[in-house]
Amino acid sequence: MTTAAPRRRHRDSEQDEHPGRPRRVVGPVPAMDGRAPTAHDLLLLHCPSSLRQTVSGGEPMPNWTRSVLRGNPWVTVRRAPVLAGFAPDRVRCTRDASAAPESWVPVSLRGPRLEQRATGYAPRSAVAVSLKPEQLPDRLEQLSPDRLLIPALAALPAAAEVVEGYNLSWGPIGAVGCELATGVPVTAPESPLRLLLRSPLPFSRRDALLLRRKLRKLPVWVEADLETRHGAVSLAEYSTSPQVLTLHTPEGPRLVGDPWFPRAA
Structure with missing residues (x-):
């Protein structure tokens, strides 16, 4: 005995789960x-x-x-x-x-x-x-061996060992991030290693200072940013304990006292 195929649900105004809400039928959701x-x-x-x-x-x-x-x-x-x-x-x-x-x-x-x-x-x-930057470190093995001689690329595994001890999601940005994503050799011998460190919860200044000191021991210049829910602040600036910090937000830079609870400084 055969059964009838289930009827397809029509997306009309009467059956819409969110009536009145604009929706897209086409687009890059995946x-x-x-x-x-x-x-x-x-x-x-x-x-x-x-x-x-x-x-x-x-x-x-x-x-x-x-x-x-x-x-x-x-x-x-x-x-x-x-x-x-x-x-x-x-x-x-x-x-x-x-x-x-x-x-x-x-x-x-x-x-x-x-x-x-x-x-x-x-x-x-x-x-x-x-x-996302967090998806890029695993792509290092896809580069040719000669690219791994570039200081900023060669230092990435050592940087991973340092950062992962602080329970932060992280990834490379800048030239290193672009090369890992696209495979195009854009990282120059003098390029710094730029890192994005996601910190949705407050990160202590003591840990920031210790992390910065460890990163400075790497054989390449490292520039790291702490990414909060409100924007990014330089790890170097935050670790020196100034009363006023520059928080980079989508609306532009702001002077704040606390990048996790920003108020006008």
Whole structure:
């Protein structure tokens, strides 16, 4: 005896679990696992031409970015607010009139020359892959042996041993992070090793000072940032116990007394 196939549920206004709430039918939810992008995430774009310098005006990126993105369509999320809106050349979703507006992620892009730096916005629907800094250390073994002679890359395993003793989620950013994500050799012999240390709970100044001293013993210059729920603060600055700290937030730098409980200094 055969049974009838179950009827598919229709997403209409009467059966919607969240009536009245805008929703997207299309978009890169699997690419970002439903989470909001954060500063220093690396994004692989399947539609690099959709980048814009601004959301409202829709200006294209500088000409040199086209050749860079054609061969290496990776961008870095910069510390700025995620915006909602539509560029003039984008069409609103016609499959669902109630679809939420496209969200635009603030990104940055570097060119082959030192002075070539560009900032703009990428539509979230153009993101194919998203990598957090914490996902990058395991990719070190994928680099060629000659790249592991670069000081900043060679020091990464030793830095891991130091940081992991403090129960912090961490990952490389800057040139090292870009190379581990994309495989493009952008780390120079003089490049520093930049680290992002996630610290959602307060981190004592004593531990910060001890951690900084251990990192300074590595055979490469290390720059580390403590990432709180409100923004990032330099480990070096925090460990010296100043009364006023610079907290880097999506809305810009703020002077605060405590990066975990920021109040105007």
